Amino acid sequence: MNITVRLFATFRFGRFASATRQYPPQTRISEIIRELQIPDTEISMIMLNGRHADPEQCLCEGDSIALFPVVAGG
Amino acid sequence: MAELGQYLVELAQDGLITWTEQLAAAERFDCTLAEVEEAALVQGILPARYQRNRQAISSAQQLALFKGRVAVVGCGGLGGYAIEELARLGVGTIVAIDPDVFEEHNLNRQLLSSPYRLGQAKVDAAAARVAEINPAVALVPVDAAYAPERAELFFRNVNVVVDALDSVATRLALADSCENLGIPLVHGAIGGWFGQIVTQFPGDGTIRQLYGRWVAGKGLEQRLGNPSFTPALVASIQVAEVCKILLGTGKVLRHRKLSINLLDMEFEEIVLDRQDAAVGQ
Known part of the structure; x- marks a missing residue:
């Protein structure tokens, strides 16, 4: 199935800004995070089709996920 | 009179x-x-x-700004610019809260810092700066760390709070205090080339959504640091939000995060669905 993955800020370093990629059916968000080698502790917010999502959610054809790192400096 | x-x-x-x-x-x-x-x-x-x-x-709006009382929590990168701009704008009272003194590593970006002020309390520098640039503005220096148990005291009669902190835990505590006290909060955060701004009104719960998956520690700013231009930009947007809240005009960044990427020069609005208000609670 096709999943669009959007990465924000430092998550793009050495990866990509946005890409539509092929994954097997029933892939979970956490599996994509692992594949991209993004440490869980660096993630501030996960969105699935514009709504907050849990990493254990399974994806469907055409879904779009967005991963945001923690930004907290002042 | x-x-x-x-x-x-x-x-x-x-x-x-x-x-x-x-x-x-x-x-x-x-x-x-x-x-x-x-x-x-x-x-x-x-x-x-x-x-x-x-x-x-207008003159009538300038009077509304003069009657405004705004608290700036954190007087470092974001806070320094926010205080300068609020004072020049003519906001009548600014409550500046920060327990720290200026250190050498602040000099690359913190507007109120200078070699001459190393070792000086940031809130004292803020008071001196405001007295110099706009003596009609009262700056109330609070040389203390933000703590929820003191929120009521710090924010008495405050119309808007500016989140210019540098710790997620304290930001969440501040967001909760503002929710409880019924005060709008303008959140800004930076790291390297990146920044974000959200305006939270009581009941929105949006700051907790931003950090919904945060567990512990700092953000990407720990690795990237903060160059001079990121706090100037993000603080300026925060002050524009404060100005509109005080005047009751325009459209604020409510239920939407402005995500800024100065490396790729992208400004993106991320809608925070109202139905997700409980996320991160």
């Missing part, structure tokens, strides 16, 4: 009163520059220092 108002009406030219005339009025009526400014604005007279606000901000 009616006499002062009448005196200012007679002096005003084209609806403006000069700085020299304000000083003379304060001396003649034995009152503060803040009292002179308020008396002028009540008469629809604009202190000449605000003449370039005119068109964007």
Whole structure:
């Protein structure tokens, strides 16, 4: 199935800004995070089709996920 | 004070009163520059220092800003610029909260820092700066760390709070305090080339959504640091939000995060669905 993955800020370093990629059916968000080698502790917010999502959610054809790192400096 | 108002009406030219005339009025009526400014604005007279606000901000709106009381929590990168801009805008009272002194690693970005001020309390530098650039503005220095149990004391009569902190845990505590006290909060955070801004009104719960998956520690700023331009930009957007809240005008960043990427030069709005208000609680 096709999943669009959007990465924000430092998550793009050495990866990509946005890409539509092929994954097997029933892939979970956490599996994509692992594949991209993004440490869980660096993630501030996960969105699935514009709504907050849990990493254990399974994806469907055409879904779009967005991963945001923690930004907290002042 | 009616006499002062009448005196200012007679002096005003084209609806403006000069700085020299304000000083003379304060001396003649034995009152503060803040009292002179308020008396002028009540008469629809604009202190000449605000003449370039005119068109964007009317005299009546300038009076609303003068009556505003804004707390800036954190007086480092974001806070320094926010205080400078709020004071120049003419917000009447600024409560500046920070327990720290200036250190050398602040000099690359913190507006109120200078080699001369190393070791000085950030809130004292803020008070000195505001006294220098706009003496009609009262800066209330609070040389203490933000703590929820002191929120009621810190934020008494405060209309808007600016989140210029540098720790997620403290930001979440501040967001909760503002929710409980019914005060709008303008959140700004930076790291390297990146930044984010959200305006939270009581009941929105949006700051907790931003950090919904945060567990512990700092953000990407720990690795990337913060260059000079990121805090200047993000703080400026925060002050624009404060200005609109005080004036009850325009459209604020409510239920949407402005995500800024200065490396790729992208400004993106991320909608935070109202149905997700409980996320991160």
